[in-house]
Amino acid sequence: MTITENQAPAHEIGRARRRKEDARLITGRSRYTDSITLPGMLHLAMVRSPFAHATIRSISTEAAKAAPGVVSVVTGADIADIQGVNINAWPITTDQVTPTHLPVAIEHVAFAGEIVAVVVARSEAEARDAVELVDVDYDELPVVLDAREALKDEVLAHPDLGTNKSAFWQLDSAAQGSGGDVDEAIEKARTDGILIEREYRQQRLVPGFMEPRSVVVDPTGDQLTVWSATQVPHILRFAIAATMGIPESKLRVIAPDVGGGFGGKLQTTPEEFATIALARRLGKPCKFTETRSEAFVTGHHGRDQYQKLTMAATTDGMITGFKVELIADLGAYVAIVGGGVPVLGAWMFNGIYKIPAYQFNCTTVLTNKPWVDAYRGAGRPEAAFGIERMMDELAGEVGADPLEIREKNWIKHEEFPFTTVSGMTYDSGNYEAATARAKELFDYDGLRREQAERRERNDPVQLGIGVSTFTEMCGLAPSRILGSLNYGAGGWEHASVRMLATGTVEVVTGISPHGQGHVTGFSQIVADRLGVPFEDVEILHGDTAIAPKGMDTYGSRSLVVGGEAVVRAADKVIEKAKVIAAHLLEASADDIEFSGGRFGVKGTDKGLGIAEIAAATFTGHNLPDGIEPSLDADATFDPVNFSFPHGTHLCAMEVDTETGAATMRKYACVDDVGVIINPLLVEGQVHGGLVQGIAQALWEGAVYDENGTLVTGSFVDYTLPSAADTISFITDTTVSPSTTNSLGTKGVGEAGTIASTPAVVNAIVDALRPMGIHDIEMPCTPERVWRAIQGASSRSVDETQRDAAPHFEADQPNQDPSATTGGAK
Amino acid sequence: MIPASFDYLAPTSLTDALAALAELAEHGDDAKVLAGGQSLLPILRMRLNAPGVVIDLGKIPELQGISADGDTIVIGAMTPYAAVLASEAVSTHAALLSKAVATVADPQIRHRGTVGGALVHADPAGDVGAPVLALDAELVIAEQAGTTRTVAAADFFEDLFTTAVGEDELLTQIRIPKHTGWGAHYEKFVRVSHQWSIVAVAATVRAEGGSIAEARVGLTNMGSTPLRANAVEQALVGQPATEEAVRAACAQAADGTNPPSDLNGGADYRKHLATVLTRRAVLAAAGA
C-alpha cells in the first residue's frame, strides 16, 4: 500500500467546498421539528418519576384533567393496548435478559425520569402547568446504580427478572481459530515476561446535541405522519409498524432539520411512541418537545464501562496476549442497540497491533439509571482507550518510548490486507506514514526535550506527552456480519438518481444527515460522476415518502455505504444514457465514451451532453426501440467489509502540580480516512470529534447520587466545553484508499473522538509517571490529579517504579470505586 | 422550560417600584424583582420558585449608570456587567472589580446580568462579592420611597443567597472607595471557561518601592458568603513582592474558611487551592 498525496481536485472531489446547507441554517431559515405547527395541534407534557426505582401504587389525574386547556391525561394503563413498546434490535445472545420497556410505565419504574402519565393540552404551558397537578403515589424500592454492585444481584433493578445480568458475550481467538490461547500467554508472561493488569473506568456521558428532541404526529385519516428530531427515520418507521400495529405503508416519518445527534438520536423513544398513541386516540395533531433538563435525564447516555485489561508481553515489549473483561452498564432497559455497543469493542481492543492471543469478554448489566446506547464512536472509543492506555503502560514498564513500543507491535504497511487476531480484515493503512507526519507536525523530539528539562528543574508545571493511535471499524455494515451477530436489520444503503428534464439532478439517499454536511459532499460526488455543476445537484433525504428505503446515519456509514450507493445509481444512469446517446449520435454503444458530462463518439468530435440526453429522454420523441423513457436508476449497496480509518494523535498537556489543573498545550493528529471528498468537511469532523473526545478525558461525566438522581443534570454541573476551552489543533491527513468501496473513502465521523480521549489521559499520566502515578480516572479533574499527586508524594518513587504493574490493588487510583469522590457512578 | 404564570409590572421610577413592593407585601402577594434575569429566570423556568408577580427594574433610570462622587465610585444596581467592564472610572479606581467582572460567565450573560442582581442573589460562587468586600464598598438599600440605609459590604452578605436587603427593599447603589493606583488581580479557578468559580481570589495591592504597603484579599466560594482573608492582608504589609515572602504570607489564606464539598472538589482541596490562588493573585496584583 502506498500513500498517495492528496490529489489536486480533478473537479469537485477534493475541493474544500463550504457547506451548501449552512446559509439556510445560520440565517434562521431552518425547520426543526419543534418549528412545525399544525392547525389544531395539541401539546404533550410528561409526568415523570422522581424516583429511580419504585412501584406505582396509584395515579390521580382528576385535578390535572380539570386544569385550564387540558384535553386529556392518561396513564400507562389507559393506553396499554395502543402504546407499543420500545424495541431492542440487537439481543447479543439468545438468552439475553431484556426487561420489557413500555413507553409509559404501568406498574414499575426503573429509573428517575421514566414517564408515568401524559398530559395533553391546548398549549405547552397549560400542559406543563397541569403536570404538577398529577398526583402519583409511589412505593420506593431500593436502587442499584453501580454495574459491579449490580452483578452481586443483591438489589435488583427489575425484581421480577431475578437478576441484573443481561448477557455475557465472548470472543476467544483460540476458540475461533484466529489466534492463540490468551491464558497460556498470560501464564508465560507471569514467569518470564511482562504482565500488566489494569482497571479503567469509562464514565457515563450525556450526548449534548444542540437541539433537544421533539416529535410531531399528524393523524390524517388512517395515514400517520411523524416528524421527529431523529437520526433514524427509516428505523423509526419500522419500529412503529412492528410494535404499534400500524401498517408500514400508512406511515410517513420525516426527519426535518435535525440539530446534532452523536448517536443520541438513533433511539426510538418512549416520547415518540406516547405522542403517536395520543395523536391516534385523540385524532388530533400532537407535539412533544423535551426540555434540556429532560434530555439530560431521559435521553440515552453513552459509555459507562468497567474495563479489566491484562496484557502479556515479552521483556522487550512484544505483545504476546491481551485479555479484556468488560462490565457494561446498560441502564434500566436494553436500548435499541444498547447491548451491542460494548460488543463492538470485541474487534477493536486489539487496535492496530499484531497480537498473537486475544480474548474479549463482556458482561452487560441492568441498573436503575437511564439506558445506555451509541454515543459518538459507540464501543470503539472504549476499546481504543483500553488498548492505547495499555500501550503506554507497556512502554512505561519496558522503559521505552511509547511510539517505539507501538511501532514494534503494529501492522506494517506492506502487510495489508491484514487479518487481525479478532478476525477482522483491515483493507488498507499506513501507520508508519501517519505517525511520521504527526511527529513532525508536533515537534515530538522538541517537546520531549522540554519535558526532560522541566523534570530536571522540578518545575511546578510538568509537561506530559500523550500518544494514541487508533483504528475503527466503521461504515456499518455488511448485512451478513450483522446477521451472524443476531442484529435485527441489514447494513445496506439505498440511493436513487433522477435526471430531470432540464438537466438538473435529484439524488435520493437513505442516509439521514443531521449536521454533518452530507448534502455538500454527496453533491460533489454526483457532480463529478455525472459531469454536472455542483449547484445542479439536489440531495433529498430524511423523509420516508421521498426516500423510502434507507438505514439512516450512524457509525460513520453515510459516505462509505450511502455514498457508494449513490455512485452505483449514478453509474446506472450513465449506462442507460449511453444507449440513448448512441442512438441519437447514430453510433454503436460500444463507441460511446462518457467523460466530463459528455457522451462522445470515439475518434470523432461528435457528442451530446448529459442534459441533452435528459431532455431527449423526457420528450421520448426519438428513443431506440424497447428503451423506456427514463434515465433514473436505483442502487442498493451492501458492503462486503467495514472500512478502517486510522490515525496517530499526539497531545501535550501541562500539569500544574500545585492545583492539579491539566491544560492542553499542543495537539497534532494525522488521520487516514482514505480518499477525501471535501477536506473542509473532514477538518470539521476531526475538530468536533477531537473536542468531544477531549471532553471525555477532561470534563464530562454523569454523576448520580445514592438515590439515583442525576447530579449533573444541567450544563452548570455537566461541564461541556465551549470553543473557549480548546486550543487550535494541528491536523493533517494521509491517504490510503479503502479497497471496500469504489470511492476509496473511509469513515471520519468518529475518528477524532476515538483517538483523542486516550491521547489526553496518556499525556497527563506521562507527566506524572515519574511520581509513580499510572492512572487518573476520567474525567481527569484538577482535584483527581491533585489527589493522585498527594498520594504519590507519600510513596517512594523507586519502590513504585519496580512495582509498575499494580495487580488490581485497592489503593491504586481508579482501582476501587469507593475510593473516588463525587458520589456513586 | 416554561415558568408558572405570573403577573408582570415594569415601574418607571424607584418610588413606583418601592410602592408596588410595599403594596404587594401588604396583600401577602409573593413578588420577585427582576434585574438581568440571569439567575432569576433559570429559577423560574425550572419551577424552583413561582412568584405571583415579577417586578422588572429595567425601566428605572435612577438605577443605571456609573459615576464618581468625590473619592467614591458609584455604580447603579441595574448596571450591567458589560458597562462596568467598559468603564474607565472603574478600571482606574476600582480595578479589582473590573478584573473580576471580566471572568463572569460569557459575553451574552455579561450584557444582561447586573452587578446589583448578582450581589442580592448572593451566590457564594459568584464573582462580584469578593471584590466588593475587598474594596470595602458600601451598599445603598432603599427601604421605602425616600428612605435609604447604607450597609458596609462586611455586613451585607448574611448567608447563602441571603443579604441585608429585605423582602420589600431594593438595592440601589454600590459605592466603592477609590483605590487609585492599586494593582489588582482576580484569580479564578474553573474547569471550563463558562463555569462558576470553584474557588477564586480577589487581591488588590498598594505597592511602595517594591514592597507591599497595603493589601486587600477577598475569597470567593470559600464559605456561605464572600470572605476577607484578614490574616493574609496583615501578613503582607511591609513584605517585598517576592514569591517567597508572598508565599509565606498567603499560607494562612484558608484559615477560618468553611468551603463546600461538591463535584468540583472537596473542602480540603478548596482550602489548598485558596492558598495557591491567593499567592498567585497577590503576586499578580503586585506586578511581580
Ligand SMILES: Cc1cc2nc3c(=O)[nH]c(=O)nc-3n(C[C@H](O)[C@H](O)[C@H](O)COP(=O)(O)OP(=O)(O)OC[C@H]3O[C@@H](n4cnc5c(N)ncnc54)[C@H](O)[C@@H]3O)c2cc1C
Ligand atoms: C450560564 C450562566 C453562567 C453564569 N456564570 C457566572 C459566573 O461565572 N460568575 C458569576 O458571578 N455569575 C455567573 N452567572 C450569574 C450572573 O452573574 C447573574 O447575572 C447574576 O447572578 C444575577 O444578576 P441578574 O442581574 O441577572 O439578576 P436577576 O437574575 O434578575 O436577579 C437575581 C436575584 O436578585 C434579586 N434582585 C435583583 N436586583 C435586585 C435589586 N436591585 N434589589 C433587590 N433585589 C434584586 C432578584 O429578585 C433575584 O432574586 C451566570 C449565569 C448564567 C445563566
